[in-house]
Amino acid sequence: MNNNPFDEIFSSGGVRIALTGALSILALFLLAQTITTAENFGRPSVPASDTVTVNGVGQATLPPDVARVSFTVQNTATAVADAQAATTRQANAALDFVKGQGIADKDVKTLSYDISPQYSYPRPCAAGVVCPPYGTPTITGYQVSETVQVTVRDLASVGALLGGLGKLSVQNISGPNFALDDSTAGYDAARADAIAKAKAQAALLAGQLGVHLGKIVNFSESSGNYPAPVYAMGVASSKDAATPSVPTGENTYNASVSITYEIR
Numbered sequence: 680m681n682n683n684p685f686d687e688i689f690s691s692g693g694v695r696i697a698l699t700g701a702l703s704i705l706a707l708f709l710l711a712q713t714i715t716t717a718e719n720f721g722r723p724s725v726p727a728s729d730t731v732t733v734n735g736v737g738q739a740t741l742p743p744d745v746a747r748v749s750f751t752v753q754n755t756a757t758a759v760a761d762a763q764a765a766t767t768r769q770a771n772a773a774l775d776f777v778k779g780q781g782i783a784d785k786d787v788k789t790l791s792y793d794i795s796p797q798y799s800y801p802r803p804c805a806a807g808v809v810c811p812p813y814g815t816p817t818i819t820g821y822q823v824s825e826t827v828q829v830t831v832r833d834l835a836s837v838g839a840l841l842g843g844l845g846k847l848s849v850q851n852i853s854g855p856n857f858a859l860d861d862s863t864a865g866y867d868a869a870r871a872d873a874i875a876k877a878k879a880q881a882a883l884l885a886g887q888l889g890v891h892l893g894k895i896v897n898f899s900e901s902s903g904n905y906p907a908p909v910y911a912m913g914v915a916s917s918k919d920a921a922t923p924s925v926p927t928g929e930n931t932y933n934a935s936v937s938i939t940y941e942i943r
Contacts, residue, residue, distance in 0.1 A: 730896060731888070732939040733880040737873025740931045741865055743857035746831045749790060750844055751851040753824035759794060762823040770825045773847050777829055780840055786830035795822045831855070834927050842922040857927050865932035866902050873900070873936040881940055893941030900936045 752773060754765035777787060798816040831837050837855050844852055859865050885892050 729942050730939050731881065731884060731890075731892075731942050732897075732937060733877045733884060734935065734937050735873040735875070735877030735880060736933070736935045737869045737871065737876060738931060738933050739865055739868035739872060740929050741859060741868065742929050743834070743859060743927055744832070745860045746834055746837045746855035746857050746925075746927070747828060748831060748837070748840060748844075748852065748854035748856075749826060749828040750849045750853070751824055751826045752849050753822055755797060755820050755822040757820045759821045759823070762794070762821045766823040766825055769847070769849070770827070773844060773849050774827070776843050776847060777827075777840070780831075780836055780843070781833065782829055782831065782840075786832065788828055790826040790828050791824075792826075793822075793824045795824075796820075797822055826851075830860075832860075837925045837927075838923045841925070855925060858930065865930060866934055869902070869932040869934035870900060870936065873934045874938070877936050877938045881938065885940075885942065888942070890942040893943055895938055896941055897939035898936065900934060902932075902934050 750773065752766050752770040754762050754769065756762035756765060774787065778784070796818045797820045799819045800816050829840070831840060834857075841852065841855070881892055
């Protein structure tokens with residue numbers, strides 16, 4: 680007869696299965712720890728203390744490839760429906776003209792459509808006369824306005840577009856805003872210039888210090904303001920319509936970077 684209590688415990692099938700599972704989990708844990716240790720072998724456990732930081736300021740000047748023009752059509756009438764009808768007629772005429780200039784549907788979008796009541800306020804009293812409290816404002820009509828933005832890809836046609844919109848008596852023409860269709864392209868080019876200058880500065884500094892550059896341990900960047908292009912608007916001599924002359928100019932983009940290297 681076996682009087683050893685451990686033999687009785689381990690003779691149970693359920694206990695053996697549980698013990699085998701626990702040992703398997705432990706083995707997997709130890710394997711994972713071994714892999715992690717191997718991957719981190721040779722890496723410092725604390726941040727590098729022997730470093731050098733260099734800065735670079737980059738700039739890119741690129742010609743624009745699109746121009747954005749916005750305009751507003753607005754009309755006022757006693758009834759909302761009448762103001763809407765008048766605005767719709769004028770806006771449709773402007774849109775037909777825009778599309779006749781070869782502007783694609785994807786490059787025309789409505790920025791806003793507003794209906795605003797117009798009020799009449801009581802006339803203030805004459806000077807030196809005690810005035811009673813102002814009365815309640817009275818609605819005299821409604822103003823309906825629609826603002827549309829047009830993206831022009833043929834920059835040579837911007838002047839004709841502005842002149843044509845002027846003949847249609849649209850209000851509040853704004854632009855043109857000359858830009859890159861890819862809004863990030865200018866900054867990407869400026870950042871590449873900044874990184875190249877920072878790397879050149881790092882190589883020069885390493886030679887002067889008599890050290891070797893290691894891996895990059897830190898990097899940061901910031902973008903500067905994108906100045907709007909400067910353009911002039913003149914009027915060509917014409918008996919039929921005034922077509923503005925709109926030079927496109929160039930846009931300048933700025934970026935700065937900071938790079939920290941290990942040195943050895």
